[in-house]
Amino acid sequence: MSATNRPLLKVDNLKKYFPIKRGLFGRTVGHVKAVDDVSFTIGRNETLGIVGESGCGKTTVGRTILRLIEPTAGSAEFDGQNIFDLAREPLRKLRPKMQIIFQDPYSSLNPRMTVDSLIGDAMMYHGLVAESERRDRIKDLLVRVGLQPSYINRYPHEFSGGQRQRIGIARAVALNPDLIVCDEAVSALDVSVQAQIINLLEELQAEYNLSYMFIAHDLSVVKHISDRVAVMYLGQVVELSECEALYENTLHPYAQALLSAIPHPVPGKKKKRIILTGDVPTPINPPSGCRFHTRCPARFKPCDTVEPKLLDVDNGHLVKCHLYDPEYRAMVPDGISQSFLVELAGQKAKKTAPEPAPSPTPAAAAAAVAPAAVAAPPEPAAPAAAAPAEPAAPETSVSLDAPADAFSAMDLPDAASWGDLEESDDSESQS
């Protein structure tokens, strides 16, 4: 691949296992499989959003690719160089090119250092500016991130959370990076400040041709800023796609549940929300087969024994789920495929309206939920009766174009079997 069209970062089969030590001699008795076989790319000037529940390994991915922690296996090529093979000195030289902005603006800045030291020391260390130009450069950066140049002599405790985050951003940008890992960079800020920081990040991206790995819990924020999004579950990527395709045609049952928590754009309109029950299983001993099978509303025969492959089902839309594997397609029970399977053909999703089963079996009833509410248009464009006009669409696919009411008519799942589905007024959020 030529240097011009190769991605800035290419991560292959990344694993990070933390050893669990016990006893007087610190014997290793097991491993926390925090990241287990993760692959993705980030292009130049691209933002890859990473979402998933707490503990699924988002931060560990970010820190490992920056080599703040050492990987267990896999490779990460940054601008053609395998970062994991780099010795100390070449790694030190590469460090300015890959920066991180942390979640907590209160603890990520050393309280004993002034802004001058916080931003300037790293620039000096990497030889990026002469001593005579240092203060002018810092003042320029402060202005660029929306702060007064006179703040250069202040300490972190003299700033608000949003201002501290701006200092964190200035510190990262000062080193002329190509890639910035934003690890929950706006999560600790209130909503209006979040918007300002997001706008600032977008402006800086355009100005300095930056790439971002944007880790966040807030799916609306991720949707706003990302070009592509990866959904992680228990150390693995379960769905990865262009942002719009992922939010419009959410394929993986876990991603469907996660995205069903996004507030509905039409005021007063209720939507179905999938609330998964149970904690995330431990990454020390993850479930066999599909790691999500213990909580999955769509699980079927192969799920608890066979690990799904990460399949490219639609021009770069990747999903790790047996529902989309041609090998297992014939085994998918009707009730499950009606509710969860999004039938894709080329770039465009093809869907048909589900015919509510006249008398579902208990298992089918448990599975008959409305994840399609995630992607259903706020105003139904076509009546359900129009759907059969699509002759090629299989009977078992879900109509995302069908009226939302078609979904409300479907049976709710048996909570005991997999989780709860509730009518939501969007007053809560889940991640």
Ligand SMILES: Nc1ncnc2c1ncn2[C@@H]1O[C@H](COP(=O)(O)OP(=O)(O)OP(=O)(O)O)[C@@H](O)[C@H]1O
């Ligand atoms: N240094 C460590 N030693 C042992 N286990 C660790 C270490 N760091 C992280 N872990 C474990 O690895 C898993 C992934 O942690 P990580 O911080 O990457 O999750 P996360 O997705 O960023 O979560 P959050 O959204 O809460 O920040 C967790 O089970 C965590 O307990």
Ligand code: SF4
């Ligand atoms: S592979 Fe099976 S258990 Fe896993 S997400 Fe798909 S349907 Fe659910």
Ligand SMILES: [Mg+2]
């Ligand atoms: Mg984290």
